[in-house]
Amino acid sequence: MSHSHDLYLSRLDEARPVTSRQDPVVHSRAQHRWSGPLDEVSLSRYERDGYLWLEGFFSEESMQPFFQALKDMAADSDLMESEQVIADPASGAIRSVFGMHEISERFSRLTRDPRLLGIARQLLGSEVYIHQSRINDKFGFQGSGFDWHSDFETWHAEDGMPRMRAVSVSLMLTDNNEFNGPLMVIPGSHQYFVPCVGKTPDANWRSSLKKQEAGVPDKDTLAILAGRGGIVAPKGPAGSLLLFECNLLHASNENMSPWPRSNLFFVYNSVENKLDEPYAAPGRRPEFLGARKNTEPLQMYDYYPELAGQGVRPLQ
Ligand code: 6CS
Numbered sequence: 001m002s003h004s005h006d007l008y009l010s011r012l013d014e015a016r017p018v019t020s021r022q023d024p025v026v027h028s029r030a031q032h033r034w035s036g037p038l039d040e041v042s043l044s045r046y047e048r049d050g051y052l053w054l055e056g057f058f059s060e061e062s063m064q065p066f067f068q069a070l071k072d073m074a075a076d077s078d079l080m081e082s083e084q085v086i087a088d089p090a091s092g093a094i095r096s097v098f099g100m101h102e103i104s105e106r107f108s109r110l111t112r113d114p115r116l117l118g119i120a121r122q123l124l125g126s127e128v129y130i131h132q133s134r135i136n137d138k139f140g141f142q143g144s145g146f147d148w149h150s151d152f153e154t155w156h157a158e159d160g161m162p163r164m165r166a167v168s169v170s171l172m173l174t175d176n177n178e179f180n181g182p183l184m185v186i187p188g189s190h191q192y193f194v195p196c197v198g199k200t201p202d203a204n205w206r207s208s209l210k211k212q213e214a215g216v217p218d219k220d221t222l223a224i225l226a227g228r229g230g231i232v233a234p235k236g237p238a239g240s241l242l243l244f245e246c247n248l249l250h251a252s253n254e255n256m257s258p259w260p261r262s263n264l265f266f267v268y269n270s271v272e273n274k275l276d277e278p279y280a281a282p283g284r285r286p287e288f289l290g291a292r293k294n295t296e297p298l299q300m301y302d303y304y305p306e307l308a309g310q311g312v313r314p315l316q
């Protein structure tokens with residue numbers, strides 16, 4: 001089914017000019033119902049840059065159990081055979097496991113941490129659900145990179161996400177340094193929609209999760225946007241958090257260091273922005289890439305249920 005009107009045309013036969021985004025960046029402005037943990041300075045920085053880097057958000061020690069979860073999953077042969085596990089093209093070892101929030105209770109709790117869920121509701125100005133989640137394990141001396149792209153461009157074209165009202169959270173499980181292929185972003189690029197040339201192939205996701213071919217902006221546009229906003233590769237210890245707006249241009253280099261770069265990645269989408277039919281693809285993608293069933297509003301978990309009702313809530 002084609003859409004009568006598409007604000008964000010892409011995957012075209014020929015180039016079209018860059019347009020301005022047609023959506024707010026912070027959706028809760030002037031809606032005090034959605035106040036949250038971020039102060040005005042952080043909101044304004046997110047609005048301007050399209051991302052926020054929260055160094056040391058969690059302790060490094062608290063990241064360890066997620067590695068254990070990855071090891072436990074590697075022992076689950078049925079899971080390892082499923083399409084939601086992407087093996088590293090070189091070594092065959094696990095590169096990504098999608099749908100982590102539905103496999104691991106620990107991961108599910110993380111998405112419902114009051115601090116993260118509070119930030120997501122504040123930025124998106126509504127109740128939210130998880131559009132996509134995954135754990136990435138990028139080993140040393142490999143771990144191919146990803147070309148420049150906007151996640152929203154993919155989610156709009158291939159998953160039918162109507163508007164720019166989603167935010168990605170990348171939680172560093174390992175240190176992010178300049179050598180192990182950290183994520184790079186172009187600050188301010190989220191303010192523009194960059195139409196991409198090239199039709200979406202059938203079942204594109206079977207290759208795009210290893211290498212992004214369709215949905216890569218042209219080099220001239222990338223040069224202009226990087227010329228304006230520069231390129232930033234946030235670095236810091238395991239436990240640090242990167243929040244980035246769904247339309248922010250980002251990429252990553254190959255990991256040429258001996259050190260792994262692993263992260264948890266999950267996307268909050270507004271319940272007002274649920275997936276429609278793809279805007280520029282032959283067919284829908286699997287549920288683990290774009291949730292269509294499990295889209296109820298997420299509920300915060302109680303840090304200390306045993307203290308519920310006693311008014312005590314120690315900081316964690
Ligand atoms: O296609 C997707 O949904 C995934 N691909 C990339 C390159 N980034 C976002 C997302 O995880």
Ligand code: FE
Nearest residue numbers: 149150151250
């Ligand atoms: Fe991406």
